[in-house]
Amino acid sequence: MAEAVERNVAPLPYDEMRDHDGDVRAHYAALQARLNSLGADELAERQRTLERFFLLQGITFTVYGAESTTERIIPTDLLPRIIPAAEWDRIEKGLTQRLQALNMFLADIYSEQQILMDGVVPRELVLSAPSFRREMQNLYVPHKAYANVCGSDLIRQPDGAFAVLEDNLRVPSGVSYMLANREASKRVFPGTFRGAGVRSVDRYPDLLLATLKSMAAEWRPNPQVVVLTPGVYNSAYFEHAYLARLMGAPLVEGRDLVVHDNMVYMRTTTGLRRIDVIYRRVDDDFIDPLTFRRDSGLGAAGLFNAYRAGNVVICNAPGTGVADDKAVYAYVPDIIRYYLGEDAILPNIETFLCREPAQLAHVLANLDKLVVKAVGASGGYGMLVGPHSTKAQQDEFAQALRADPDNYIAQPTIQLSTAPCLIDSAIDSRHVDLRPFILSGEKISVTPGALTRVALRKGSLVVNSSQGGGSKDTWVLADGKELSP
Amino acid sequence: MMLARVADSLYWIGRYVERAEHICRLSDVMLTATLDRSEAATQVARIALAAIGHADADTIKNPYQAAVALVFDREEPGSISSSLAAARENARQVRDQITTETWERLNLIYLRMNDPRTAGTFADGSQAFLHETIADLHLFKGAADATMSHGEGWRFLMLGVHLERAQLIGGLLEVCFGDGRRKPLSDHFALTSLLRMGCALEPYLRVYTADMQPSYILEFLLLDEEFPRSIRFCTARIQEHLSSIARHADSVGRSGPDRLAGRLRARLQFADMDEIEAQGPSVFLGAVLDDCAAIHRALHETFVAYPLEERLPA
Numbered sequence: 079m080a081e082a083v084e085r086n087v088a089p090l091p092y093d094e095m096r097d098h099d100g101d102v103r104a105h106y107a108a109l110q111a112r113l114n115s116l117g118a119d120e121l122a123e124r125q126r127t128l129e130r131f132f133l134l135q136g137i138t139f140t141v142y143g144a145e146s147t148t149e150r151i152i153p154t155d156l157l158p159r160i161i162p163a164a165e166w167d168r169i170e171k172g173l174t175q176r177l178q179a180l181n182m183f184l185a186d187i188y189s190e191q192q193i194l195m196d197g198v199v200p201r202e203l204v205l206s207a208p209s210f211r212r213e214m215q216n217l218y219v220p221h222k223a224y225a226n227v228c229g230s231d232l233i234r235q236p237d238g239a240f241a242v243l244e245d246n247l248r249v250p251s252g253v254s255y256m257l258a259n260r261e262a263s264k265r266v267f268p269g270t271f272r273g274a275g276v277r278s279v280d281r282y283p284d285l286l287l288a289t290l291k292s293m294a295a296e297w298r299p300n301p302q303v304v305v306l307t308p309g310v311y312n313s314a315y316f317e318h319a320y321l322a323r324l325m326g327a328p329l330v331e332g333r334d335l336v337v338h339d340n341m342v343y344m345r346t347t348t349g350l351r352r353i354d355v356i357y358r359r360v361d362d363d364f365i366d367p368l369t370f371r372r373d374s375g376l377g378a379a380g381l382f383n384a385y386r387a388g389n390v391v392i393c394n395a396p397g398t399g400v401a402d403d404k405a406v407y408a409y410v411p412d413i414i415r416y417y418l419g420e421d422a423i424l425p426n427i428e429t430f431l432c433r434e435p436a437q438l439a440h441v442l443a444n445l446d447k448l449v450v451k452a453v454g455a456s457g458g459y460g461m462l463v464g465p466h467s468t469k470a471q472q473d474e475f476a477q478a479l480r481a482d483p484d485n486y487i488a489q490p491t492i493q494l495s496t497a498p499c500l501i502d503s504a505i506d507s508r509h510v511d512l513r514p515f516i517l518s519g520e521k522i523s524v525t526p527g528a529l530t531r532v533a534l535r536k537g538s539l540v541v542n543s544s545q546g547g548g549s550k551d552t553w554v555l556a557d558g559k560e561l562s563p
Numbered sequence: 564m565m566l567a568r569v570a571d572s573l574y575w576i577g578r579y580v581e582r583a584e585h586i587c588r589l590s591d592v593m594l595t596a597t598l599d600r601s602e603a604a605t606q607v608a609r610i611a612l613a614a615i616g617h618a619d620a621d622t623i624k625n626p627y628q629a630a631v632a633l634v635f636d637r638e639e640p641g642s643i644s645s646s647l648a649a650a651r652e653n654a655r656q657v658r659d660q661i662t663t664e665t666w667e668r669l670n671l672i673y674l675r676m677n678d679p680r681t682a683g684t685f686a687d688g689s690q691a692f693l694h695e696t697i698a699d700l701h702l703f704k705g706a707a708d709a710t711m712s713h714g715e716g717w718r719f720l721m722l723g724v725h726l727e728r729a730q731l732i733g734g735l736l737e738v739c740f741g742d743g744r745r746k747p748l749s750d751h752f753a754l755t756s757l758l759r760m761g762c763a764l765e766p767y768l769r770v771y772t773a774d775m776q777p778s779y780i781l782e783f784l785l786l787d788e789e790f791p792r793s794i795r796f797c798t799a800r801i802q803e804h805l806s807s808i809a810r811h812a813d814s815v816g817r818s819g820p821d822r823l824a825g826r827l828r829a830r831l832q833f834a835d836m837d838e839i840e841a842q843g844p845s846v847f848l849g850a851v852l853d854d855c856a857a858i859h860r861a862l863h864e865t866f867v868a869y870p871l872e873e874r875l876p877a
Contacts, residue, residue: 133674134670136658136670309656310652310656315655323660329657339876345871346567347566347570350874
């Protein structure tokens with residue numbers, strides 16, 4: 079980077095392992111010592127062991143080629159990312175606070191809409207969002223837990239503080255990688271792992287099941303829980319099967335379901351069996367062709383009416399997407415203050431709403447510095463990363479922004495923190511983010527672990543797996559047990 | 564209680580895995596036999612290929628080419644590669660219902676079959692490759708037996724294995740002893756090869772010694788009570804699995820497949836070798852294979868594609 083000629087020099091990214099003087103942070107010391115004792119060959123060998131583990135487990139996605147069909151694993155990095163206890167404590171409190179407020183927000187906008195009447199969040203912003211589901215109006219949701227499973231994307235800013243980049247309240251995925259990466263790391267680094275005091279993530283499936291059951295506990299003492307998948311060709315199918323297996327819940331597809339008299343059943347070998355809770359991994363649009371998209375064969379006809387009638391619970395509730403809308407995101411700190419009377423523990427990233435003329439003007443003047451995102455898009459698509467873009471791309475976005483400002487937001491380009499990764503048998507740093515998983519039913523719980531996504535291309539800030547991203551295990555350390563050499 | 568779709572997939576995994584193993588064995592015996600150029604060797608190739616419906620003159624002349632196609636040809640639904648892909652696809656769909664140990668075995672076989680280097684491995688040592696694949700398939704069945712609960716799901720899996728096996732051995736016996744043959748099989752080499760195709764040579768020798776008599780071989784592969792690849796053994800297992808499944812399904816006696824399997828088991832249990840030979844083995848084999856096909860259909864109608872109207876709650 080030509081630092082000398084730029085007046086506003088971007089601060090250096092925070093490095094997870096080393097401080098600005100290049101010294102290894104205390105909680106990374108043991109890992110560093112281990113890495114020093116292993117040669118390049120040894121590391122490469124362990125990386126192969128890791129990849130073999132994923133391949134054998136079938137943690138793969140299918141690549142359909144002209145000649146043949148091959149299976150690839152999602153790139154997984156050998157070296158764990160380590161988070162000390164005190165930092166995690168703050169993350170946990172912040173995420174709990176945030177989801178609590180977002181659930182209250184959802185309960186409010188689908189009933190009294192007090193927050194809109196008080197003008198805290200613009201009414202038209204919420205009501206015109208495609209993810210707002212009128213069908214959810216005045217529908218009873220136990221514990222007001224709309225988003226039972228939430229995966230929020232955090233990033234660490236150059237000053238070392240974590241901030242929330244995005245909330246995922248629809249059907250967040252990636253938790254199976256949190257679990258599988260952990261399983262793999264225990265095999266590959268058993269020695270280092272043993273002494274490290276890493277908090278366990280094993281209880282996630284158990285807690286997920288308890289959360290799902292708590293959603294029907296008021297009317298069914300021992301509810302039948304199922305996982306609804308779009309099927310084996312879905313890119314997250316492995317995760318659906320994995321969670322079903324670890325929870326001991328049947329993995330159903332739309333074609334296994336029958337709705338009769340507003341009750342939902344699955345076709346078993348012994349006839350029809352009633353279902354009480356559906357952990358659906360199918361988007362809102364596809365769960366019921368009678369209520370949402372008519373051409374969908376992934377859900378079951380009549381499912382939503384059964385839900386309205388209170389005979390089945392759909393988790394996450396339909397319509398939660400309105401609370402992770404990229405424009406609503408900008409208001410989350412206000413939402414937290416409105417419902418809880420507290421300041422947000424985890425800050426947002428500064429966000430410019432292009433729907434506001436003054437902010438649009440600022441965005442248009444600074445396209446080369448900002449990241450512009452389409453409100454409706456996800457997965458790293460429909461995005462302009464200003465500093466890495468060409469003039470032509472900027473012009474294209476400028477045109478789109480003027481044509482449909484409501485559809486865009488912009489944020490400063492954040493230098494995601496970097497963490498050491500094994501790249502071609504050598505250790506090099508890459509940008510990472512952090513996706514912890516939060517469950518909410520009768521109560522809210524944050525599993526002490528996360529999916530750390532890695533932008534494997536050098537210098538890249540895009541961590542999405544669809545755009546060349548990989549992942550790595552995330553070690554959250556227990557209190558008072560920082561890694562010691 | 565399990566999903567109907569899942570039961571169906573488990574059943575098909577059993578069938579496909581058994582089919583792949585059988586084709587491996589036929590190919591192996593054929594390739595080993597045809598290393599010699601002799602009339603008997605050609606006869607063995609003809610039997611192996613006829614048992615899977617590929618016995619045209621050209622194919623018989625090129626047993627190696629035939630074997631390559633039987634192993635790798637994905638266009639051919641009966642090939643080993645196709646069967647393993649189908650088994651693994653079904654396993655992926657019921658991944659939550661089979662243990663990791665079981666899944667890993669099948670996935671490993673599949674990954675090896677699809678490895679670009681495998682064609683070279685096969686060319687270097689076809690029999691070694693086939694042997695290893697058979698051994699891996701045994702490991703898969705062993706893992707299923709040792710790690711899965713022997714409940715409904717496992718029963719459907721094993722039902723697929725045994726029904727497929729009964730039909731495959733039945734098909735092989737028809738080729739060797741059916742009416743279609745111009746002259747009875749008598750050559751010693753052809754007879755031992757037939758036993759090898761049924762993985763039956765060593766167990767046969769223990770019962771009948773090295774006395775290779777066609778009628779003994781027929782009796783052994785058809786009616787032996789203890790040999791796991793005899794049709795009688797298979798039908799006894801089919802009946803056991805079905806009556807256990809029917810107990811789960813609470814449909815003992817009223818379901819079709821249960822009754823059909825009981826009848827078939829009795830047919831084999833009380834069969835008389837003299838009668839079978841007097842009327843010609845074709846008649847008996849034909850009846851057995853018809854029963855197997857009827858069980859297959861009834862299974863689907865009873866447990867998988869049943870009419871919903873009958874099962875809706877009142």
